[in-house]
Amino acid sequence: MTTDELEQLLAQQPVAVLHRLARGRVHRHFRAGKRRLIELLLQHSSQNLAGLESDLQTLIAERQPPAQPARSPGRAAGRAPAPPSKQPLPGGGEPGIGEPAVSLAAWLEGLGVPAPQPFVPDPWQNEALRALDDSDVVVSVPTGSGKTYVAVEAARRAMEDNRTVIYTSPLKALSNTKFTEFSRIFGSDKVGILTGDRQENGQAPLLIMTTEILRNLLYDAASGEIDVRLDTLGLVILDESQYLADPERGVVWEETIIFCPSQARLLLLSASIGNPQDIADWLSSIRTTPCRLVRHSKRTVPLRAGYLHPNGKLVPLFKTAAIPHGHPTHLHPEAKRLFIEYEEETLPSGRPRR
Amino acid sequence: MPPSIHPVDLIASLRQKHLTPAIVFLTSRRACDEAMESFDHADIVLPPARQDAIAAALERVIAQYPSVAEHPLIPTVQRIGVAAHHAGHLPSWKIAIEELMRQGCLDAVFATTTLAAGVDFPARTVVITQSSIRKARDFTDLTVGEVQQIAGRAGRRGKDQVGFAVVTPSPYIDLGVLTKGLTGHPESIDSQFAISYAMVLNLLKAHPHEQIQGILAKSFAQFQLNRRAESLERKLDTLHVQMEPFGPRVCTDWITQWQTFDQVRRQRPQRHQVHRQESPELSARFHFMTPGRVVGLTRGRGIVLRQYRSKGQKNPMISVLRPDGAVTECPATTVADIFDRVFDCEETSAFPWCSAAAFDELCYQLTELPTRLPILPILVPKDSEPLSDAIVQSMGDFPCPTCPSRPACQKDFTIAHRLRQEQHRHIKSIQALRASLWHRFQERVEVLQKFGYLSPSSQLTEDGEWARLIRIDHSLLITELIRAEAFTGADPALLTGIMASIAHDDDRPGAFPRISTGLSSLLGQVRKLAESLSPYEDPPLLRADVAALAERWIADPNLTWIGLCRLTTMAEGDIYRLLARTLEFLSQIHTLRATHPGLADSASKAIALIRRGVLEELP
Numbered sequence A: 001m002t003t004d005e006l007e008q009l010l011a012q013q014p015v016a017v018l019h020r021l022a023r024g025r026v027h028r029h030f031r032a033g034k035r036r037l038i039e040l041l042l043q044h045s046s047q048n049l050a051g052l053e054s055d056l057q058t059l060i061a062e063r064q065p066p067a068q069p070a071r072s073p074g075r076a077a078g079r080a081p082a083p084p085s086k087q088p089l090p091g092g093g094e095p096g097i098g099e100p101a102v103s104l105a106a107w108l109e110g111l112g113v114p115a116p117q118p119f120v121p122d123p124w125q126n127e128a129l130r131a132l133d134d135s136d137v138v139v140s141v142p143t144g145s146g147k148t149y150v151a152v153e154a155a156r157r158a159m160e161d162n163r164t165v166i167y168t169s170p171l172k173a174l175s176n177t178k179f180t181e182f183s184r185i186f187g188s189d190k191v192g193i194l195t196g197d198r199q200e201n202g203q204a205p206l207l208i209m210t211t212e213i214l215r216n217l218l219y220d221a222a223s224g225e226i227d228v229r230l231d232t233l234g235l236v237i238l239d240e241s242q243y244l245a246d247p248e249r250g251v252v253w254e255e256t257i258i259f260c261p262s263q264a265r266l267l268l269l270s271a272s273i274g275n276p277q278d279i280a281d282w283l284s285s286i287r288t289t290p291c292r293l294v295r296h297s298k299r300t301v302p303l304r305a306g307y308l309h310p311n312g313k314l315v316p317l318f319k320t321a322a323i324p325h326g327h328p329t330h331l332h333p334e335a336k337r338l339f340i341e342y343e344e345e346t347l348p349s350g351r352p353r354r
Numbered sequence B: 001m002p003p004s005i006h007p008v009d010l011i012a013s014l015r016q017k018h019l020t021p022a023i024v025f026l027t028s029r030r031a032c033d034e035a036m037e038s039f040d041h042a043d044i045v046l047p048p049a050r051q052d053a054i055a056a057a058l059e060r061v062i063a064q065y066p067s068v069a070e071h072p073l074i075p076t077v078q079r080i081g082v083a084a085h086h087a088g089h090l091p092s093w094k095i096a097i098e099e100l101m102r103q104g105c106l107d108a109v110f111a112t113t114t115l116a117a118g119v120d121f122p123a124r125t126v127v128i129t130q131s132s133i134r135k136a137r138d139f140t141d142l143t144v145g146e147v148q149q150i151a152g153r154a155g156r157r158g159k160d161q162v163g164f165a166v167v168t169p170s171p172y173i174d175l176g177v178l179t180k181g182l183t184g185h186p187e188s189i190d191s192q193f194a195i196s197y198a199m200v201l202n203l204l205k206a207h208p209h210e211q212i213q214g215i216l217a218k219s220f221a222q223f224q225l226n227r228r229a230e231s232l233e234r235k236l237d238t239l240h241v242q243m244e245p246f247g248p249r250v251c252t253d254w255i256t257q258w259q260t261f262d263q264v265r266r267q268r269p270q271r272h273q274v275h276r277q278e279s280p281e282l283s284a285r286f287h288f289m290t291p292g293r294v295v296g297l298t299r300g301r302g303i304v305l306r307q308y309r310s311k312g313q314k315n316p317m318i319s320v321l322r323p324d325g326a327v328t329e330c331p332a333t334t335v336a337d338i339f340d341r342v343f344d345c346e347e348t349s350a351f352p353w354c355s356a357a358a359f360d361e362l363c364y365q366l367t368e369l370p371t372r373l374p375i376l377p378i379l380v381p382k383d384s385e386p387l388s389d390a391i392v393q394s395m396g397d398f399p400c401p402t403c404p405s406r407p408a409c410q411k412d413f414t415i416a417h418r419l420r421q422e423q424h425r426h427i428k429s430i431q432a433l434r435a436s437l438w439h440r441f442q443e444r445v446e447v448l449q450k451f452g453y454l455s456p457s458s459q460l461t462e463d464g465e466w467a468r469l470i471r472i473d474h475s476l477l478i479t480e481l482i483r484a485e486a487f488t489g490a491d492p493a494l495l496t497g498i499m500a501s502i503a504h505d506d507d508r509p510g511a512f513p514r515i516s517t518g519l520s521s522l523l524g525q526v527r528k529l530a531e532s533l534s535p536y537e538d539p540p541l542l543r544a545d546v547a548a549l550a551e552r553w554i555a556d557p558n559l560t561w562i563g564l565c566r567l568t569t570m571a572e573g574d575i576y577r578l579l580a581r582t583l584e585f586l587s588q589i590h591t592l593r594a595t596h597p598g599l600a601d602s603a604s605k606a607i608a609l610i611r612r613g614v615l616e617e618l619p
């Protein structure tokens, strides 16, 4: 085995193995990180690489039988690849799937405009609307999936029932856009807007506001300065509700939800987040109506990832055309090679590569 | 090789592969502007038909928002079909670019990641050039959720069969962050519940004090704290079972008895030696630095492998596993944060202080930790008492030396004591988790009582009644200023200047040399008050230049927008945001018209004066 191969093999090992190898070889080895440890090991054994290699092989063999250490539960299912100990042998090429990497032509295939199609609501959109009949709803779907359609239809139904609707967004710009959009859909007499610096048509059945304004309304209502219209409030839509986790403003979403009148349905629209079920469980635990979660993580328009080298060369980023979920290391060999080349040329010498 | 692809080449590449329209996310506004400038001498021009289409679309936007017409970028946009879109621009310009993009007139837009949220701004392709973003003056790696939010802009429903996210390297890019972001699951979100003074006043206005705990219990914060408490309670149950063999013996509480006895035995001869003096806070925290605990050090995070005391060290020590697999020894005082995350890890007697398998697992776990971790709330006991002399002197009273169960006690003590300590630790954590929101609320109540917004029985005082209407950041400073009559006789311009300096939270530099003496002296007063309030509320930046700028806009009604922009180096978009936010603050002041008619009147005059030029044109 050449020094390079040995170094590669060492790099594939968990740090614990390296520490065991270092015992008696490297002084104060526990102070060193992985990269440094490998350096020190090779340095120490430069005269006896074979010895180092055979010790290493023994350690690897020792670790083999309990094939895959049981992973603690609670880790996400589609998680990162197996730890390197799974492929202890060098020179096996790319880890994982053995298929050849996708070509650029195949990666670009399908690019273009689809044939026009009549609008048919997606199953999740219908599901969310149905669920809203008898429960609060949390929707968590990827960006650009069509949450606005759910908001619009839900608002339409509530308004047909003579109930008022409040739609909130975190950004004034977004509120303004929605005001224009909803006015076009429902007619400008049906839609009003209240933001920190704009008030128009405040008596309309569909009110657009920033979440802070709604929170303030709810506080005023709680302290007796009743805005009578809260009695007829039938639906509150909180768009972009992943803002709940915003360090500065997140608390406003919590206050709004806590004080939202019980007769009004809540519809939370959120981009994909890791724990939407927690949000739904929380809502169920504090409100009189149960809360349903509608989620999916598949993008409607499939996404592909590419790598564009500074010299203008475009290659797929991953081995597969589609994004290999749960396999961040399944890089396209060409992309990998180009990126390493890039780092070597641009990084000041001596700076460790991350 | 150049550190990153030239913008002109980038657009050419994308066009050639039919990957336009594209959004190119760049690290800063400056990078966006420079990218636009690099097209000044580029000879790639659009065919006349497309140029006309852009001109026509712009005409329509300008009819609604006249300020767009004067934008210096228009010629480039029209000629090349690329544009920049970032927070330094006026909202009207951003609306124009969004409209052009929606109509398919543009090939590319250079934008900052602020665009990633919410705005309906899709494209066929997004180009990612960075793996970190600036948050509160620091660069942090993008989270999985953020990468997906950015990449998610690619591929328009109905207009594209596939979307493309193209990564192109620049210095400081970490490809791993992006590949993990593209292929991973978005992070869980955590509550960021914070209790503000305004919240306390409004809650107490509407609900009796004793109901408030129940209201706080409805927060997502408490929901998540309860989850953590429940998991500790399960651990407590297990400990309970493990403790069974160590139940009552001759003494009911033999563990304490033996411990005290043992301690006295050792302490007596050296009673007069100097004792290690640890602060109660350190002792309370050290208690939680047990094997498996994730802690934050000044540089990065680590997992505790063992704790020990070393002769040469004043403070207790811990061995910590760092992300690169190194084990470092550090004094417990260097631990900045104790996170509410513990991995299974059985301490062993030799390096690496746990089994090899556990070590691997921990190394792996450490790289997989989410960027944000909940911090463990730790209650610091008021004071920890050392053994009193009386006890030390009373050694003769211990039954232990002759007790029949002494050998058993001696043998079992270490393990029983460890289990019981763990038990106590869990019980304390559970208490802290269940009660921490309420404690925070009470702390706020005490401050409000001290300042006289709440009576000793937690009723709103006269001042509390109006102060609760100020529901913005820095509310304590604002209400204290009003009570100190700082604004009495202040004209709308002065009021606007001060409100602007309180509202503005951006530290991007701007320059505005002249400031009126009236404003300058009032600002001095505000600074002093803010300083004295700093134990209770973080002071705002209180920048003189933004105060002066806002004051000028009100004081001189003939000043045009362009004229205003010339007075400072701030970007238009920032000036706009400053004034819009000031407007919000002023409208809060305006709600005080019942109790402070003069002030409210001044605020409403200021509001009317602010709204002119581009501030009126926009919704």
Ligand SMILES: Nc1ncnc2c1ncn2[C@@H]1O[C@H](COP(=O)(O)OP(=O)(O)OP(=O)(O)O)[C@@H](O)[C@H]1O
Pocket: A119, A120, A121, A122, A125, A142, A143, A144, A145, A146, A147, A148, A149, A271, B118, B119, B120, B157, B158
């Ligand atoms: N069932 C459907 N069939 C076809 N197109 C749809 C459907 N639902 C929504 N769309 C279209 O998808 C596009 C994106 O929708 P929308 O803006 O509502 O997404 P979103 O989920 O709110 O995204 P964001 O995360 O950006 O807020 C819109 O152009 C919309 O017309």
Ligand SMILES: [Mg+2]
Pocket: A147, A148, A239, B118
């Ligand atoms: Mg949306």
